[in-house]
Every structure is written in structure tokens, then in C-alpha cells.
Amino acid sequence: MLSAPMEIPLAGRVIGHEGIGKVEAVGSQISQFAPGDWVVPASIWNCGQCQPCLTGLENQCEISRLLGLEFDGLFANTADLPPSMLLKVSDAVGGPDDVVALSALEPVATALQACDKTQMHEHSRVLIFGGGPIGAYAAMLARCSYSCQKIDLVEPIDKRRQLVASWCDEVYSPGQFAQSDQYYDVMIEASGDVDNINRHFLKMAAGGHIAVLGRCGRSLSIDHVDHMITNGITVQGCRGQLGGYMQKALELYKSGSLPIASLISEVVAGPAPLERLQQILIAGGYGQAAQCKRVLVLDAASLRF
Numbered sequence: 001m002l003s004a005p006m007e008i009p010l011a012g013r014v015i016g017h018e019g020i021g022k023v024e025a026v027g028s029q030i031s032q033f034a035p036g037d038w039v040v041p042a043s044i045w046n047c048g049q050c051q052p053c054l055t056g057l058e059n060q061c062e063i064s065r066l067l068g069l070e071f072d073g074l075f076a077n078t079a080d081l082p083p084s085m086l087l088k089v090s091d092a093v094g095g096p097d098d099v100v101a102l103s104a105l106e107p108v109a110t111a112l113q114a115c116d117k118t119q120m121h122e123h124s125r126v127l128i129f130g131g132g133p134i135g136a137y138a139a140m141l142a143r144c145s146y147s148c149q150k151i152d153l154v155e156p157i158d159k160r161r162q163l164v165a166s167w168c169d170e171v172y173s174p175g176q177f178a179q180s181d182q183y184y185d186v187m188i189e190a191s192g193d194v195d196n197i198n199r200h201f202l203k204m205a206a207g208g209h210i211a212v213l214g215r216c217g218r219s220l221s222i223d224h225v226d227h228m229i230t231n232g233i234t235v236q237g238c239r240g241q242l243g244g245y246m247q248k249a250l251e252l253y254k255s256g257s258l259p260i261a262s263l264i265s266e267v268v269a270g271p272a273p274l275e276r277l278q279q280i281l282i283a284g285g286y287g288q289a290a291q292c293k294r295v296l297v298l299d300a301a302s303l304r305f
């Protein structure tokens with residue numbers, strides 16, 4: 001089913017790559033999953049056989065495929081997914097609140113990988129650009145899991161700044177942050193505006209690490225290369241959540257140390273959830289009024305326990 005790359009078909013694509021579902025049926029060769037299991041899909045399919053896959057770099061699989069883009073995703077009542085993409089989460093699901101929270105496990109795991117790659121620790125001063133789900137969960141993780149010394153976040157939308165405030169020391173609008181003269185050990189660029197890296201590169205302290213997540217198709221230039229060399233600053237790309245990060249994120253949730261649901265600002269349920277989402281989007285609900293994470297319940301019966 002996933003052997004060759006494919007274009008997005010003219011007939012359309014089922015989008016969506018963050019979610020949770022219940023196994024409805026399994027193939028005859030499948031023993032690790034059974035109907036009724038709760039599972040969370042990774043957003044990337046990987047082959048498990050190429051050089052990156054064999055060396056633990058599954059995120060960089062040479063023939064990786066993106067769920068909801070290169071094959072049909074989760075905005076549907078059923079999805080046909082290979083078992084290698086799925087993490088069983090049944091033992092963390094005690095009721096509907098867990099289902100809603102774990103629907104965001106995928107962006108949590110992506111943020112966790114970014115935090116891990118920047119080697120953040122309790123003395124780290126952390127700067128995050130972007131208060132969407134990845135940036136917001138990175139702030140939550142920096143606070144709850146890494147106990148970082150200082151966590152600042154830059155985000156243009158008021159509501160998102162309010163939502164992430166409890167995980168941060170300072171939350172700035174981009175205009176406010178331009179006046180800041182703080183120094184940081186970690187920068188996580190999750191806004192998609194890679195120019196933030198160059199714009200604020202001199203704020204990076206010695207030994208600093210920069211993780212870049214928001215793919216935007218633009219070039220990155222760094223004016224202050226001497227600052228990078230002198231201070232041994234690294235810039236690295238960071239993608240997806242394979243390589244065990246989903247499992248680690250699940251363990252954090254099960255330990256009770258990660259309130260994933262606190263960043264879920266709306267649960268859209270009811271008889272026609274996709275139509276309701278369409279209304280929200282047409283009304284501009286993804287712009288100034290945007291919240292952080294909206295969960296769409298496509299099968300209301302699945303939330304009855």
C-alpha cells in the first residue's frame with residue numbers, strides 16, 4: 001500500500017495527521033493490535049529498512065510518507081493505517097477526557113523531540129517562537145518535564161499568548177520582544193518564520209542550541225556566523241515524532257506530569273462536526289480568533305464509556 005511515492009490525487013486527499021482512534025479491524029497477519037484498542041498514529045510512515053531507519057533516525061527515512069498529505073489521513077470515520085505507525089494507548093484511556101487529551105499526543109511528541117534535541121535542562125533559558133500546538137507544548141514540556149530556569153515565548157495572537165502564559169515566565173508579542181535584551185541557551189523556532197533565527201541570533205548564549213520545526217520553504221541566512229563559531233551554537237532541523245518520542249510522551253501523560261488537555265481550547269462534537277469545522281473556518285476562526293488546539297469528534301459514540 002505504501003511502496004511508492006504518490007502525488008496528491010486530483011480527486012482530493014483526506015487530510016489530517018493528529019488524532020486518536022479505535023481499531024476497527026486488523027489484517028490476518030496482525031497480532032499486536034486487536035479491535036477495540038485505542039491507538040494514536042504517528043504522522044510519518046517510515047520503511048524501517050533504509051540507512052536512516054536502521055540507525056535510529058526513522059524521522060529521516062529516505063522514503064518516508066506524510067499522513068494526510070502523501071496518503072489519506074484522519075479527517076474520516078475510518079482510516080487504513082499500517083501497524084508500524086500506531087502506538088497502543090489503551091492503558092492510558094480511562095474515559096472521554098483521556099481520549100480528548102491523547103488526541104494531541106502527536107504534537108506533544110513532536111515538541112518533545114525538539115526539546116530533547118536542544119539538550120535543554122534545569123539551567124536552560126528557553127526561547128520559543130510560535131504559540132501554536134508545537135510551540136505551546138514545547139513550553140509545557142520545558143516547564144513540566146525539564147524544569148527549565150526560564151521559558152519565554154513569542155506569539156502574535158492574544159488568545160494563544162493567554163493560553164500558554166501559565167507555562168512561561170514571559171510571553172511577548174513580536175513587537176514587544178524586539179525590545180528585549182535577554183540571552184538564551186535554547187531557541188525553538190515553531191512559528192514558520194525562520195527569519196526569527198537570524199533576527200535574534202545574537203541573543204543566543206555560548207553553547208546554545210536552535211531547533212527549527214516550522215517548514216516554510218524559505219531560505220535561512222545567518223548574518224552573525226562569527227557569533228555562531230565563537231560560541232559553538234548549533235542549528236538543527238527537527239521533524240516528527242518517530243524514534244520513540246510518542247512512547248515517551250505517553251509515559252509523561254500517564255505519570256500525570258503533563259496536562260495535555262489544558263491546551264485544548266475547544267472540542268467540536270455533535271451531529272455534523274466537519275460542517276461545524278467548515279463554519280468555523282469560513283467565519284475566520286483560524287485567524288485572530290484562533291485558539292490553540294481544537295479537537296473534532298468524528299464519532300460521538302466512541303466517547304461513551
Ligand SMILES: [Zn+2]
Binds near residue numbers: 046047060061062064
Ligand atoms: Zn526508511
